[in-house]
Amino acid sequence: xxxKTVHVVDDDAAMRDSLRFLLKSAKLDVRTYESADAFLRAxxxxxxxxxxxxxxxxxxxxxxxxxxxxxxxxxxxxxxMTGHGDVTLAVEAMKEGAIDFLEKPFDDEVLLKATRxxxxxxxxxxKKGAEKAEILSRLALLSQRERQVLEGLIAGQPNKVIAAxxxxxxxxxxIYRAHVMSxxxxxxxxxxxxxxxxxxxxxx
Numbered sequence: 001x002x003x004k005t006v007h008v009v010d011d012d013a014a015m016r017d018s019l020r021f022l023l024k025s026a027k028l029d030v031r032t033y034e035s036a037d038a039f040l041r042a043x044x045x046x047x048x049x050x051x052x053x054x055x056x057x058x059x060x061x062x063x064x065x066x067x068x069x070x071x072x073x074x075x076x077x078x079x080x081m082t083g084h085g086d087v088t089l090a091v092e093a094m095k096e097g098a099i100d101f102l103e104k105p106f107d108d109e110v111l112l113k114a115t116r117x118x119x120x121x122x123x124x125x126x127k128k129g130a131e132k133a134e135i136l137s138r139l140a141l142l143s144q145r146e147r148q149v150l151e152g153l154i155a156g157q158p159n160k161v162i163a164a165x166x167x168x169x170x171x172x173x174x175i176y177r178a179h180v181m182s183x184x185x186x187x188x189x190x191x192x193x194x195x196x197x198x199x200x201x202x203x204x
Contacts, residue, residue, distance in 0.1 A: 005029040005049035006115055009039045009065065010081070011057045019052065019111075026112050028119075036060035040068060048126060050118035051078040052111075055089050055101075063089065066096035075125060077118040081106070128198075135199045141183045149176040153189060154196045 006028050008019045016032040023030045029049075033039040036053070037060055051069075055062035062080045069076065079100045080093040090101040099121065100114050142150060145166070152162035152173075159173040166173075186192040196202060 004119055005031055005047075006119070007039060007046065007049055007051045007076070008032045009036055009051060009053035009057075009062070011035055011054065015054070022108055022111070023115065026115075028115065036062070036065040036068075039065065043072065043074060046074065046076070048122055049076065050115065050122055051076050052115060053078060053080055055080045055082045055086060055093060063092055063096055066093060066098055070097055075122075077121045077125075079114055079118055132198050132200075135184075135195045138184050138195075139199060142180065146176050146180050146183070149173060150180045150184075150192070150196075151201070153177065153180070154193050154201065 006023050008016055008023070008030060010016050010019070010032070011034055013034070016034070020030045020032055031042075033042065036057060039051070039053075040060075051065075053062045053065055060068070066078055066080075069078065078093075078098045079102060080090065080098045081102050081104055082090045082093075083104055086103070090098075090103075093101055099118060102111060102114060139147070139150075145168075148166055149162055152165065157165075159170045159177070163170045163173045181187075181192065184192060184195060186195060
């Protein structure tokens, strides 16, 4: 499954082989890369998962990789592996967006737990993204007047207030409200409010 792939980035061939064996033994799909550059070249083909990268590598470092990833639309959780005493680099990696760091040598179970947590996070974020895209596509179906009624509804305004604001009758508001509920595929006002929250309408 694309969302269950662990992308291992490390210039040490022995470490790549060791991590591949460990992750495969835990029934996880693994792809390995000998450098950050190699991973970035493969990025357009990557469908999902998480990244497990060494922080110190020739050429682009793990920090450089995080910086590059922030500029792409692909949002993959990143775990960095640091040498003993590289806490400063680990903190810098977290500031650049890494979700976790592991100090070498690390316990196998600690690595597997961190990796599974990163994969779960990716899956949850991907589902949220898909839900938001679906809600935005429904919002795009609303006419200007329906959008105005929707905004009044999620602001908690009664029909008569929405009617007065837009110089239409309360009965007309009811008709638009029914259209909004149908197009948004909402069964209740609370569901409509939840959709608006997901779509970010309250942030405007």
